[in-house]
Amino acid sequence: MKKVLYILTTTLFLTACQGQETNSTMGNADNTSFPVEKTEQEWKAQLSAEEYFVIRQKGTERPYTGEYNMHFDEGTYTCRGCDTPLFTSDSKFDSHCGWPSFDQGIAKGAILEKLDKTHGMMRTEIVCASCGGHLGHVFNDGPTATGLRYCVNSLSIDFKEEKEE
Ligand SMILES: [Zn+2]
Numbered sequence: 001m002k003k004v005l006y007i008l009t010t011t012l013f014l015t016a017c018q019g020q021e022t023n024s025t026m027g028n029a030d031n032t033s034f035p036v037e038k039t040e041q042e043w044k045a046q047l048s049a050e051e052y053f054v055i056r057q058k059g060t061e062r063p064y065t066g067e068y069n070m071h072f073d074e075g076t077y078t079c080r081g082c083d084t085p086l087f088t089s090d091s092k093f094d095s096h097c098g099w100p101s102f103d104q105g106i107a108k109g110a111i112l113e114k115l116d117k118t119h120g121m122m123r124t125e126i127v128c129a130s131c132g133g134h135l136g137h138v139f140n141d142g143p144t145a146t147g148l149r150y151c152v153n154s155l156s157i158d159f160k161e162e163k164e165e
Contacts, residue, residue: 034131060153068152073161087102091105102152
């Protein structure tokens with residue numbers, strides 16, 4: 001009798017795990033549609049090989065190599081995939097992590113978050129809400145009031161200098 005119960009419990013546990021797995025996969029669906037849709041051919045034509053690797057294939061540039069890592073001019077950072085404004089220089093800080101870091105997005109809804117379970121970690125991926133381009137990850141260890149650290153690839157963003165009106 002004990003053995004039967006054990007098997008029953010194990011089966012239930014396994015079923016529960018599988019159920020959970022299915023749910024989070026659905027929440028992290030990669031077939032989300034975005035306002036800016038392009039074919040892979042069009043993305044390849046528009047982006048350099050390394051930009052394509054980061055933005056469309058969720059790659060990561062090597063730390064301390066990006067052009068905006070230690071860049072603190074005043075202006076706006078836009079998506080390199082579709083030119084949508086994503087961050088302002090006011091939210092940028094030096095996180096010493098090797099990638100451009102921001103404590104918040106430029107506006108609510110400009111950046112989407114997705115659960116990322118790759119590389120044996122539980123991380124929150126951030127993507128451009130307009131084109132779905134990969135930006136980096138957001139962490140809860142930010143040193144400023146927001147408590148957030150948006151860790152972004154330089155290759156995913158462009159910089160537009162603040163202009164006098
Ligand atoms: Zn974009």
